[in-house]
Amino acid sequence: MKAFLLILLLAAAPSWAASSNAPKPDIGKGGQCVEDPQWMRKNHMHLLKHQRDETVRKGIREEKLSLKNCIECHASSKDDSVIARVDSFCVACHRYEAVNIDCFECHSGMRKSAWLQRNAK
């Protein structure tokens, strides 16, 4: 039984890793400022949801956990956005997992500096 499970595991793992469908997001500048990538993949939504209430209702604007700060590093270096293309940072995985996000119906997916540059009058 154990051997069977092991074989199953060995057979399953490479097939997922080698899958050509696996998302390859454009991570922009990237880097790690909150937690390691695996933890973030699993838990980023809880951090964002917690932080949004703290910010909107109490005015606690902790930069490290703010959506704006995530976008600052993870926006693509090509188009300064986390949502513009199918391989953009947010879109790539959310498309793959078929999880729809509403964040960017109100929030800007653009780096602030780029937005300012474009809207400078």
Next chain:
Amino acid sequence: MTDIDVQRRSFLKTSLGVAAVTIAPGMLLFDAAHGQPQAAGGKVRWGMLIDTAQCKPGCNDCVTACNRENGLSGGANGQARSPLPNPLPQAGEGANDSLRESHLKPTDPQWIRKIELKDAGSGRELSLPMMCQHCEHPPCVDVCPTGASFKRADGIVLVDKHRCIGCRYCMMACPYKVRSFVHEPLHDQNPDVPRGKGTVESCTLCVHRVDRGQRPACAEACQNKAILFGNLNDPDSEIARKIRTVASTQVRADLGLNTGIRYQGL
């Protein structure tokens, strides 16, 4: 309390402060340079005093600044669709702005409006900006079924758009009619000012700027310095001193809402 007690206290306070600066200078600097990690405090009450004598008729600078800061269209994309004709054409420097304003569709959000008043009896004319009055007892908060409409600890009345379902009860409850509903999808919002279709919005007192220690965009844009922004609770602030010395009015004071926006010379 004896004199020694007081001295001891102040000594302890200063030495603690010095210790904090010596031990954690990096942390203090970090706090100053980055966003605001503490919550907005209840000791502060943000407010405005608007001097109607300084507010020029026809001048629209506060409205334009608000539109630009918060990404409101201000009628800019409504020009092709048939606008309501402006019944009050104005001469002088404000003519262009009022022309633009005439292109506002009935569904375009407005956070701040310029109002021109005329007393029928005396013929006295007044001009003033009207926006969310940031009441101490806001009716919009009372009626909100989801708790989206709320008052922050520092007196700023806001809509939590994560909870707003767009029912517009608050718009009906507001005696000043200053809230707007977003009817159409929006794109390319200011990263500091998230706005979206299906929610109610109004003047936020530029909360993103206030939290950074800046003044609201309208107060900064007013060339005649008609809009004075500050902390009503701090007796030494300019606004509190002025409210102590000159006569100021709250609009519809009879409702007992204790508004944060006060008018002088109304």
